[in-house]
Amino acid sequence: MAQPRVSNVIQLDIELLLTQRRSESLWARAGRRLRKDYLTLLALGVIIVLTVLTMGASVIAPYDPEDTDPVNRRLLPPGTPGHILGTDDLGRDYLTRLLYGGQISLAIGYSAAFLTLAIGVVTGLTSGYYGGQIDDIMNWVITTLDSIPSIYLLLLVATLLQRSPTSFILVISLIGWTGGTRLIRGQTLQLREREYVVCAKAMGASPWRIMFLHILPNTLSFLFLALASGIGGLILAESTLSFLQVGIQPPTPTWGNMLSNADQFFTRGPHMATISGLLIFVTVLCLFIIGDGLRDAFDPQTTD
Amino acid sequence: MFRYIVRRLIQAIPIFFGITILSFALMSASGNPVAALTFRPGMTPEERDRIAARLGVNDPWPIQYLRWLAGDDWMRWDSTGDGIADHAILVPLDANGDGEPEPPGDRRGILRGDFGTSFTKKRPALDILVERLPATLELSIAAFLLGTPLGILIGIIAAINHGKWFDNVSRILAVAFTAIPTFWFAIMLLLIFSVQLRLLPIGDRCKTSLDDSCPPVTERLQYMVLPVIVLSIGSIAGYSRVMRASMLDVISADYVRTARAKGLTRRMTWIRHAARNALIPIATALGPELTFLLSGAVVTETIFNYPGVGLTSFAAVTQRDYPVVMTVTIYAAVATIIGYLLSDIMYGLIDPRIRFD
Numbered sequence: 001m002a003q004p005r006v007s008n009v010i011q012l013d014i015e016l017l018l019t020q021r022r023s024e025s026l027w028a029r030a031g032r033r034l035r036k037d038y039l040t041l042l043a044l045g046v047i048i049v050l051t052v053l054t055m056g057a058s059v060i061a062p063y064d065p066e067d068t069d070p071v072n073r074r075l076l077p078p079g080t081p082g083h084i085l086g087t088d089d090l091g092r093d094y095l096t097r098l099l100y101g102g103q104i105s106l107a108i109g110y111s112a113a114f115l116t117l118a119i120g121v122v123t124g125l126t127s128g129y130y131g132g133q134i135d136d137i138m139n140w141v142i143t144t145l146d147s148i149p150s151i152y153l154l155l156l157v158a159t160l161l162q163r164s165p166t167s168f169i170l171v172i173s174l175i176g177w178t179g180g181t182r183l184i185r186g187q188t189l190q191l192r193e194r195e196y197v198v199c200a201k202a203m204g205a206s207p208w209r210i211m212f213l214h215i216l217p218n219t220l221s222f223l224f225l226a227l228a229s230g231i232g233g234l235i236l237a238e239s240t241l242s243f244l245q246v247g248i249q250p251p252t253p254t255w256g257n258m259l260s261n262a263d264q265f266f267t268r269g270p271h272m273a274t275i276s277g278l279l280i281f282v283t284v285l286c287l288f289i290i291g292d293g294l295r296d297a298f299d300p301q302t303t304d
Numbered sequence: 305m306f307r308y309i310v311r312r313l314i315q316a317i318p319i320f321f322g323i324t325i326l327s328f329a330l331m332s333a334s335g336n337p338v339a340a341l342t343f344r345p346g347m348t349p350e351e352r353d354r355i356a357a358r359l360g361v362n363d364p365w366p367i368q369y370l371r372w373l374a375g376d377d378w379m380r381w382d383s384t385g386d387g388i389a390d391h392a393i394l395v396p397l398d399a400n401g402d403g404e405p406e407p408p409g410d411r412r413g414i415l416r417g418d419f420g421t422s423f424t425k426k427r428p429a430l431d432i433l434v435e436r437l438p439a440t441l442e443l444s445i446a447a448f449l450l451g452t453p454l455g456i457l458i459g460i461i462a463a464i465n466h467g468k469w470f471d472n473v474s475r476i477l478a479v480a481f482t483a484i485p486t487f488w489f490a491i492m493l494l495l496i497f498s499v500q501l502r503l504l505p506i507g508d509r510c511k512t513s514l515d516d517s518c519p520p521v522t523e524r525l526q527y528m529v530l531p532v533i534v535l536s537i538g539s540i541a542g543y544s545r546v547m548r549a550s551m552l553d554v555i556s557a558d559y560v561r562t563a564r565a566k567g568l569t570r571r572m573t574w575i576r577h578a579a580r581n582a583l584i585p586i587a588t589a590l591g592p593e594l595t596f597l598l599s600g601a602v603v604t605e606t607i608f609n610y611p612g613v614g615l616t617s618f619a620a621v622t623q624r625d626y627p628v629v630m631t632v633t634i635y636a637a638v639a640t641i642i643g644y645l646l647s648d649i650m651y652g653l654i655d656p657r658i659r660f661d
Contacts, residue, residue: 144322147644148637149595151602155621156330156629236485240603243487246621262491263506263607266499273495277488285483 026220030297040293043286050283054102063093065100066251075269086271089261098276101253105280108169108254109235115173116234117227120180125211127181128188138185142178150175154237158246165248172237180226187219221298228291232284239280255280309649316641323637324414328369331626357400367394375416376409414634420627422620429627433613433635439509440605440612442521443531444597451536452543452593456586459547460579466552474544481541490534490607497530504529507609531608535601539593546589550582557581587650594643595636 024032034040053060062082068091078086078094085094127138145153157171191197192215200214216223239256241247248254255276262273356362360371371379380392389397389408397405412418419429462471481489498506505527510518518524554560555578563573605614613632620628 140318140322143319144326147319147323147640148326148633149640152617152633152636155602155618156327156633159621159624160330160334232483236483239485240487243485244603244606244618256485259488259491263494266495270495273491277485277491280485280488281480281483284485285480288479288483 026217026298026300030294033297034293037293037297040290040297043289043293046282046286047290050102050279051106054099054106057096057099057103061093061096061099063096065092065097065253068092075265075272077269078271085275086269088258088272089265089269094271094275097253097258098255098279101255101258101276102279104165104248104252105235105238105255106283108165108172108238108248109231112169112173112176112234112238113227113230115169116177116230117180117223119173119177120226121184121216121223123177124181124184125188125215128185129192129207129211129215131189135185138181142181145175145178150237151240154241155244155246158241165252168238168248172234176230176234176237180230183222183226184219187222188215191215191218218300221295221300224294224298225291228287228294232287232291235280235284235287305649305652308652309645312645312648316645319641320638323634324373325369327630327633327637328372331630332365332368334624334626353400357406360395360399362399363395370394371409371411371413372420373413373415375411375413375418377412378409380406380409382408414630419631419634422628423625424620424623425625425628429631432616432628433631436611436613436616439610440601440614443528443535443601443605443610443612446528446532447535447539447597448593450532451539452586454536455540455543456547456583458540458544460551460574460582462544462548463551463555463582464574471548475548478541478545481537484537486534486538486603487607489537490530490604493530493533494607507607509610527610531604531610534604534607535597539597542589542593543586546585547582550585551578554578554582584651584655587654588647590650591640591644591647594646595640 057065068087074087074091075089076083076087076091078084080086083093083095085098087094088097123138127135153175154172157175158168188211192210197210197214200210205214235255238247238254239259242254242256243259245257245260248257250257250260258276259273262277265272360368360376363371367379376395378393379395380389380397382389383391387408389405391397392405399406411420417430419433421427422429422432425432458474462474465471494506497504509527510524521528555574557578560573560578563577564570568576601612601614602618603614604610605612606618609615613635617629617632619625620632
């Protein structure tokens with residue numbers, strides 16, 4: 001078989017270069033893809049609005065979340081003058097509590113998700129990259145933690161600690177990091193055999209440099225997915241525990257603990273059983289949609 | 305195959321010990337159990353010390369762990385039959401230094417099924433678990449029997465109607481039901497079906513009776529409807545997604561095209577050739593499913609006041625009844641390990657391409 005002449009090959013390359021558009025960075029391409037993904041944009045919009053509203057609770061909220069209405073110390077239905085969404089059984093303004101509750105629920109979700117992902121990235125990268133005994137030990141730890149259904153672990157740990165939001169974030173992060181580790185470890189195992197990593201190694205790059213500058217950026221699409229669905233999952237976990245009254249304790253409101261006594265007010269105040277649950281549902285749903293959308297947008301493998 | 309199962313069982317041993325160490329560490333972190341055991345006014349500090357010495361709460365923690373795991377009837381025992389301990393290993397014969405040996409150990413450890421005595425109910429913790437197990441099993445089995453076939457069926461129909469309305473609706477619902485908080489979904493069902501429409505009971509396992517017993521399942525199905533729906537909705541969503549993806553993978557495979565080319569009807573190819581092979585990934589989902597049913601039951605049973613293991617463990621956690629909490633945790637962990645093992649074995653049995661040697 002005749003080898004193609006060198007000059008032909010070069011010419012082909014030049015033609016390719018001329019016909020191709022200017023190469024696009026990962027972020028630029030992701031941005032372009034996202035602009036066409038209306039569902040993800042909508043979900044992103046909902047999350048941004050909810051975040052801004054809840055984080056600005058102290059400015060927006062008409063009342064103090066723990067103050068009861070001095071005149072009506074009882075449950076008022078939505079639409080009552082002065083209380084758009086009514087009050088709860090102690091006469092506290094429901095809208096105010098929703099905003100403050102969302103602040104805590106979202107803050108816990110965001111910070112715990114970042115913390116779990118940080119632990120997951122470090123442990124996943126090291127155990128995937130080095131392999132061997134480090135990986136064996138890490139596997140043992142992960143399998144052990146994953147073998148205890150997380151609700152039991154959470155219940156156990158929740159009883160040990162003070163129920164402040166900070167300690168709560170630490171607890172759910174220390175329990176929930178294994179998913180991130182599994183994900184990053186799996187990716188690292190694949191990527192470390194790739195030519196560009198072998199090449200970097202041959203050029204004398206330090207393991208730290210290879211792990212964080214060469215391997216980590218290639219897992220970006222998975223990181224976004226893990227982050228968004230992690231926030232969603234952690235909001236679900238927090239609301240479940242707070243609902244069961246082993247999470248954040250009243251009078252501090254969260255979307256979860258606002259539902260704790262809802263079943264006692266089914267007939268008198270159905271708004272107490274519906275609104276905050278609906279907000280959790282919408283928030284988590286949007287986060288899952290965003291996760292999927294970002295993964296698709298940042299996936300370097302797919303082509304348009 | 306046999307060798308594979310044995311190997312997997314051996315691999316499960318370090319995990320089991322990991323679980324016991326973790327549980328024990330958490331239990332120890334919760335503080336001294338003597339305070340809970342000696343909650344009796346008028347008890348002198350000397351008496352309390354004696355109980356502490358007998359329980360060994362001041363021993364180094366590896367000894368305490370070993371006592372919890374394997375018991376202490378072999379640590380300090382009585383060989384002469386006079387009721388006074390005369391031999392001891394690992395622990396001193398006279399722990400509190402009052403010149404008299406402590407009584408012989410009487411605990412057998414969790415490895416021999418002694419999970420201690422419930423603080424609140426003053427009965428063996430294991431008995432409490434065993435007593436509550438049937439209620440949980442009846443819910444889990446019902447949820448499993450409803451959720452798995454339904455999820456698989458929806459997945460198959462969605463894949464066959466790829467891109468049509470059924471596919472789109474089922475995909476949207478699958479994401480929605482993954483995002484819905486279980487407890488809120490349960491509350492909404494109660495609000496609609498029990499409070500507004502008054503169709504179903506608001507909770508419990510059956511009508512309250514004096515002797516706390518329940519009639520056979522067939523006479524109290526209405527009590528099971530809502531809990532089973534709540535428990536199975538997650539697996540329906542999960543299975544339908546897995547099955548749809550797997551079915552779409554298989555439908556474009558060569559052997560399915562061959563089957564069509566041989567002249568088999570569409571229906572025949574989908575059921576006989578595609579669906580059967582598409583079922584393989586479902587086998588791997590069965591292990592996590594078991595975990596899910598066990599842990600999902602805590603929330604569901606608590607909301608519906610259904611007296612199973614989940615409700616018991618939740619009550620034990622709020623009352624800080626650690627022997628019961630530990631029993632349930634270890635039971636759930638062992639069930640999870642077995643679940644994963646079963647799903648690996650099933651994976652091998654269903655898929656002939658997998659070899660274990």
